[in-house]
Amino acid sequence: MAGSCFLALSQRGSRESRAHPAKPIGRGSWQHRRLLYLLPILLFVSQFSSRAACAQEGSVDEPRDRWSIRFEEAKNQVKVLIGDQHFTTVVMNEFPKPILDPVYAPGQLAVTRHYPMRRVAGEADDHPHHKSIWFAHGDVNGVDFWAEKGRIKTLEWTWNTEERNVRLHNQWLDEDRVICEDRTEYCFGGDRHSRWIDVEVNWLATESDLELGDTKEGTFAIRTHPGLQLTPDPRRGVHEVFGQACNSEGDRGPQVWGKRAAWVQYTGQIEGQQVALMMMDAPSNPRHPTTWHARDYGLIAANPFGLSDFLKQPKGSGQMTIEHGGSLRLRYRILLIAPVDEAFDPVDAYRQYRESEANGE
Secondary structure (H helix, E strand, C coil): CCCCCCCCCCCCCCCCCCCCCCCCCCCCEEEHHHHHHHHHHHHHHHHHHHCCCCCCCCCCCCCCCCEEEEEECCCCCCECCCCCCCEEECCCCCCCEEEEEEECCCCEEEECCCCCCCCCCCCCCCCCCCCEEEEEEECCCCCCCCCCCCCEEEEEEEECCCCCHHHHHHEEEEECEEEEEEEEEEEEEEEECCCEEEEEEEECCCCCEEEEEECEEEEEEEEEEECCCCEHHHHHHHHCCCCCEECCCCCHHHCCCEEEECCCEEEECCEEEEEEEEEECCCCCCCCCCCCCCCCCEEEEECCCCCCHCCCCCCCCEEEEECCCCCCEEEEEEEEECCEECCCHHHHHHHHHHHHHHHCC
């Protein structure tokens, strides 16, 4: 039924082709015999060539150039385009942390909140540190990067059209004191009805042991468009909402908060279109399936650290230490779907992600 959490899209578009005149191949000719010999090989290669790195699933029936990923660089920004359409922009050193903003689903529907980067009518103005898509944590050697008490500075960045990725080298600072570093990669893909972002963060204990504290305030996060909120907020100008939420364990609505789950999905309506936003936790992540700081007002955050808040375990149970010189790898996928229809199955979407991660894609 329309608006249900488990509605989603058909990820198969129509195949486009062009006719090219050619001479007929006679039956029994050497060309015919060669074609019969090569056909099984060609079919085999064609099936696997579309499963290239950076998660090609969902795009095999589309012209590759139409959904190709390319980049345009400006000062402190890398704009990501899918075909000729704006997908997102990686923004560095303009805020206390790198962010992805804005973020568009198919149909150029903005799926994240504009505030505080821009003022838009009908959006709440709470939690100004909730900036579109970001990675931060509320207790990193005692510094609250979630609330922007510390600063995450991008030292360098690169982008690669062939690999469809943007890579950042970030330094985490408490005023001028270096706490740690990270190397983050965003990898982009899409087709007619879906777009996805694969994220890998390698957290580096470059200066000393790194203590990642037990707090619900973290970690890899999205603040959604108000059309995906579960509850209205008239005091802040959000009068009508369409959002529904569910997770891999069958929890629904506000009950997804604090629960362990492989994925969380929010669905709703943006500009009259049904949209789904699915966030997935990689099986290789520590404490998978992760716990979720996922709120009714549109915050969705994968957080494996806040076990005392989420699961009511003793304070400190969720703390994790990276020894000096060591690292911690975290991987996620964001899947955006529009328009939503009954052909989509989030369980199957997560299976595809799980398989792509297992294959190193």
